[in-house]
Amino acid sequence: MLTLQINPERLGTGPSPAWRWNGTSYVTSDGSRVTPFAHQMVEQAAATDGTRTAIIVRERVPRRPGATPAPVSVTPGELDVIIAQARRWPVDHLLIETAPHRPVRITAGGVRSTPLFLAHSDGVLYGSWDLADLKRFAGDINPKEATRLLIYRPRYSTDTAFTGIRRLTERATAVVGGDLVIRYPDPVLHAQPRDLVEGADVLAAFTAGIDTALDARPIDPDSTLCHLTGGLDSGSIATRAARRWPGRINTRR
Amino acid sequence: MTVTAPEMSATSLPEVFQAPADPTPQTDHLFTGTKHHIVQTPPVRNDYKKTAGSSDGAKTYDTTAK
Numbered sequence: 615m616l617t618l619q620i621n622p623e624r625l626g627t628g629p630s631p632a633w634r635w636n637g638t639s640y641v642t643s644d645g646s647r648v649t650p651f652a653h654q655m656v657e658q659a660a661a662t663d664g665t666r667t668a669i670i671v672r673e674r675v676p677r678r679p680g681a682t683p684a685p686v687s688v689t690p691g692e693l694d695v696i697i698a699q700a701r702r703w704p705v706d707h708l709l710i711e712t713a714p715h716r717p718v719r720i721t722a723g724g725v726r727s728t729p730l731f732l733a734h735s736d737g738v739l740y741g742s743w744d745l746a747d748l749k750r751f752a753g754d755i756n757p758k759e760a761t762r763l764l765i766y767r768p769r770y771s772t773d774t775a776f777t778g779i780r781r782l783t784e785r786a787t788a789v790v791g792g793d794l795v796i797r798y799p800d801p802v803l804h805a806q807p808r809d810l811v812e813g814a815d816v817l818a819a820f821t822a823g824i825d826t827a828l829d830a831r832p833i834d835p836d837s838t839l840c841h842l843t844g845g846l847d848s849g850s851i852a853t854r855a856a857r858r859w860p861g862r863i864n865t866r867r
Numbered sequence: 868m869t870v871t872a873p874e875m876s877a878t879s880l881p882e883v884f885q886a887p888a889d890p891t892p893q894t895d896h897l898f899t900g901t902k903h904h905i906v907q908t909p910p911v912r913n914d915y916k917k918t919a920g921s922s923d924g925a926k927t928y929d930t931t932a933k
Contacts, residue, residue: 659883681883692880699877702886767913803904814897822892830890 615656615708615728616671618741620646622791626714633660633667633712635683640669648710650683651728651743655831660685663693665713670700672707673727676832705830708782717791725830726784733779734794745779752776772796824854835862 624644633640639649640660650658650671659681660669667685674680688696700709707723708730718739722730733740733751742748759773772780782788785799810816828851835855842848856863877885895902 661884675887678882678887686881686884688880695877695880696884699880699884699886702889704887704890769913801906804907806903806905808898808900808902810897811899816897819892819894819897823894826890826892 615706615730615743616648616650616741617743617747618646618648618710619738620648620710620712620718620790621738622712622716622718623737625712625716625718632662633669633685635660635685640683640685646712657681658683661688661693661696662686663688663690666690666693667712668693668697668700669710669712670703670707671710672700672703672723673705674832675703675705676829717789720782720788720790722782722784722786724785730782731774731779732782732788732790732794732796734790737792739788739790739794741782745774748779751778753778772798821854824851825858827851828855828858835859 621644625642625646627644633642633646633648635641638652639647640658641647648669648671650656655674656671657674657680658669658671660667660683662668662685664687669685670681697709697711700707701721701723703723705723705725706727709721709723711719711721720730720732720741728743729745730741730743731745731748733748735751740748740751754777756773756775756777759769759771759775762768763775770783772783772786774781780788780794780796782796783798787797787799789795789797840852840855842852852863852865856865
């Protein structure tokens with residue numbers, strides 16, 4: 615979804631301390647940069663109260679015009695509301711909060727469809743959706759993660775196969791300044807099984823759930839490619855999509 | 868009067884900064900009784916692959932599952 619390089623200790627020390635949009639990236643004059651992945655399903659927006667800045671990179675939702683990337687000036691109270699709203703975005707998103715002489719905070723959304731790998735070196739935070747971009751920060755093989763991979767029991771965690779490179783998992787928060795600390799969220803709550811009411815239309819509810827997922831993003835069947843694993847779950851969704859858009863969903867193996 | 872954050876409505880912001888309504892459909896009408904939320908135990912949380920017969924086209928079986 616993005617690449618970034620932020621030096622929290624230098625934020626606000628340049629001749630023009632504010633973040634600005636240069637057409638492809640948010641940049642500061644002191645060398646920090648946030649570059650969203652250029653894609654029609656991704657948009658970015660930013661707001662600042664003159665001290666704090668919130669940069670939001672997210673998946674688009676239907677029936678909304680594309681966001682204007684240039685930072686918008688708001689009051690401190692408005693920025694608080696903008697940050698709260700950014701955390702409620704229903705599809706994938708990253709929220710980056712900065713302020714001069716303060717650690718940078720990056721919060722991931724709960725519906726992660728993109729990875730963000732992070733590394734920290736000499737006080738500078740580096741991040742990318744592509745692990746290979748951070749290869750110069752790879753240290754040793756992480757023995758715990760390597761063991762998990764070798765015995766075919768991978769775990770979705772902040773660990774990667776390499777020490778020195780971390781993963782920002784869903785709803786997790788990275789705080790960077792002096793060190794990189796990633797905080798996990800509270801565990802997801804699960805409802806215990808219950809009996810169905812007489813005549814419960816489970817199939818309709820299942821279909822409605824798939825439709826909700828399909829409608830969460832501005833999918834154009836003529837120009838959207840979905841990569842599916844081919845199991846029962848993704849196969850059911852593909853079947854439903856084919857029924858919703860007859861003749862417009864082609865499958866290739 | 869100063870408007871503090873909790874009093875400020877998101878609808879006063881530009882639309883680009885307003886989160887859409889949560890689209891998750893309600894399902895409580897399908898069930899009887901009271902919904903009890905739990906935190907899954909590690910064996911349940913990580914029991915995600917079969918040893919055989921998986922519908923996963925990639926055949927990513929868990930070779931260590933009991």
